[in-house]
Amino acid sequence: MQERQKGLAAVLQQAPVVPVLVIENVADAVPLAKALVEGGLPVLEITLRTRAAPDCIRAIKAEVKNAIVGSGTVLDAASLKLSAELGCAFAVSPGATPALLAAAQSIATPLLPASRSPSETMMLLEQGYALQKFFPAEQSGGAPYLAALISPLPQVRFCPTGGITADNAASYLKLTNVITVGGSWMAPKTMIAGQDWAGITRLAASASHLEQAA
């Protein structure tokens, strides 16, 4: 567990922002990933919300050299196992269930489970998760909520996700318990549909210049 957490920290420290991607068409996967990597955001979360997601992960891993690919929307043991089979560098869940956490014990892919209350955070910490997603971030108290956890729960570092934008990302990243933030603002559906890869690179470049405190 300790080793997996260390490895996950090293991945999440690579960039201030992890793009959270919903990709419908496999053909978009590689140009989208290239656009984000070129903009300075190499750590990518490909959500398992679309039928195309596994093939998107395969394609990006095969063709985008500097991308670090993880899976997202990992809701159960089967999705975590699939993430491992696909060779994902990490797997992100919007929550945590006993079945998912039990499966994670015997799967090498590091899991980033989510919490949104001190009790949930403490329960995950008891199981060795010092890195947690905070979801849905803006809707659950945002940066002020996370700031309030620094004193009582300094062991935990978070990846807040949900409602984070170019305008509010810095308010999270300045916190010492935020390792990186997740979000989709640099890869909006309309730009993916319009194959505006240059536009996505511009948004990624601006996100990649945000400062990470933790």
Ligand code: 3PG
């Ligand atoms: C999601 O659930 O899609 C992620 O949390 C991203 O949320 P966002 O679109 O609000 O950035």
